[in-house]
Amino acid sequence: MKAINIDDLRRRAQARLPTVVFDYLDGGAEDEITLRANRQAFERLHLQPRILSGGDVDLTTKIFGQSYSTPFLIGPTGLNGLYWPQGDVHLARAADEAGIGFALSTASNTSMEEIARQGSAPQWFQLYPWGKPDFSKALIDRAAAAGYSALMITVDSLVGGKRERDLRHGFSHEIKMSAPILLDGLMHPRWLTSVWLGKHRPRFENLTAFLGEGASDKALADFTRSQRNPNFSWDDVRRIRKQWSGPLLIKGVMCAADALRARDEGVDGVVVSNHGGRQLDGAPATLSALEEIADRLGNGATVLLDGGIRRGSDVVKALALGAQGVLLGRAPLYGLAAGGHVGVARALSILEDEMRRTMIFTGCRRPQELDRRVLVGPEMP
Template identity: 80%
Template sequence: MKMKNAVNIDDLRRLARRRLPRVVFDYLDGGAEDELTLRANRRAFDDLTLRPRLLGGGRVDLSTEIFGQSYSAPFLIGPTGLSGIYWPEGDLHLAGAAAEAGIGFALSTGSNASMETIARRIDAPRWFQLYPWGGPEFSEALVERAAAAGYSALILTLDSLVGGKRERDLRHGFSHEIRMSAPVVLDGLMHPRWLASVWFGRHRPRFENLIPFLGDAASDRDLAEFTRSQRNPHFSWEDVRRIRGLWPGPLLIKGVMCAEDAIRARAEGADGIVVSNHGGRQLDGAPASLSVLPEIVAALDEGATVLLDGGIRRGSDIVKALALGAQGVLLGRAPLYGLAAGGREGVARALAILADEMQRTMILTGCDAPRHLGRDHLALRTDPPPT
């Protein structure tokens, strides 16, 4: 199947599964423990139905504004680490496709292209995501670099103070690096296109943002071990206040799943929050992001920016999230399936699919702009979703 023949995100997922070795696909696709929360994220969207309305949305404008910046649609490519393991220079392809589509892009601390490289090569608005790793010197160095490189907003991810128990990865012995074993080697040989382009290619993925902490001679294993050693379960709201004082632009707290934390984040100076359970990759048994969105929106003041991620596979999912009060969504796996399937072309295809589906959904629900979406466009499902 060629990229242009992929009609939905699940088609791109199948293409990605075909191209990637099992160890890499499972890292992309999997969640924590029994993957209850991973499945709940999708089920929450299925449990909401849309109310068709006639002749109200014929001229739909998907454009939106977040923190004073205009975007072509209310979705951004969210921060994801190790993107270079799916396709050479994966972060550059994600950022480039986002720029071409006129949407936002957020770079992860764990990216395989440095924040400076992205800034030099992609002339478009961009955000930086900071993990609460290490001590103050770690976060201060990265925040200063992000500001100097022109990143306009900072996402502070707080739901990963310890790693989730991702059992697919544990079975493969995968922990931010691929460890060679007979099954892994055999699987790699059965995926020669990936092997030639990623494993033996010119752009072997490594944590480029972390090299200044260890030096240019650091190996893949050194860098992976550094990410594991820098987990900081003692990170606190005091640290949030410290980072708020360092960062000159909008600050978002990611990983918020209850009204109490949303209110606290605002009190500590956050301009917005991301309702997120880390794509089901951290606390298994946590609720779906979508299911807690209404209570969080209701608890916050009107000046707070609320974004959501987790489980988005359709343009109609984005419409549902906005109807429940989010100003926008962050995309995780959807563009990564495209990246793994076909590089920048695959990412562009994923974004085009979601924009097309969202446009169609808006027309059929009689809504002409994201800002006009509300609860009256939704209804709870009363019949079981199709199997």
């Protein structure tokens, strides 16, 4: 039976993946308070039905002058080759076919140059500001040469979150084989033969330029851990702003003061994000932080949101509170893990269909029409 919602895809992903891999995809930091809060914030907000508004729904959205078929984009996520062989390729191709945006992670398992060849629409590159300035500069220069149209700096993972599911498995950017993990892998033969024993073993392909093509999976994983840079600061943002001529975003903004500082430093957009609840446990839900940030930045600011989006109605709620678009993290990854390219396409189709229905029920025909008037609930005045 075809999956009818994102949770169906999640269950299918869980059935196909070994526990160590599913927990990396699904889990959060410490007690997972923030992970749950991201969903609960959407659930607390209700929608105001409006009747007999007429007209066709058009979800077309412009971000940085580029038109997309919907206001949701596939956000940057790493180690996607753990879920399906060449996972980043399937995500990029599905986004291109759907006419939506795609952002590639520094921690992708396919090189940025290869991904740039997968589609015709402009793509974004997400930068982890690891290591010394030369590290960032080399990646930014490659992204510009490959034709990426926007650069997104993720700033909320300068130190690693305490992801306890991963710690229990001994997982840290690489699978360390033990008797329980080996047995679990054998109980998931489709994953084992296609991913672990296949010809596209997941490795950090963007980083081979620093260690050499012959670098082992372990060496690349060790490199990512060694390059964490807790001293990254606004001085570094200014340096990158001078280097990158296109739109620049900061991902990981959770308060208005930081959003305003980013704007003052020449940043073109912010992503309201708590890293999907995978970093600081106890941080507020992204939806709870969104409205003040959007209000303080004012009209014309580019404000995006991620975290907890599982329904098309969630996208409507985020836009009603001031976002111009949202980044999808786990939702398309559940589809990828469940069925590769077909699964990603299904996830995007589900969200688009749900968003169209929600727009009709709330009497809106364009994303630009959405505002707080479509919302009711405990958090609304």
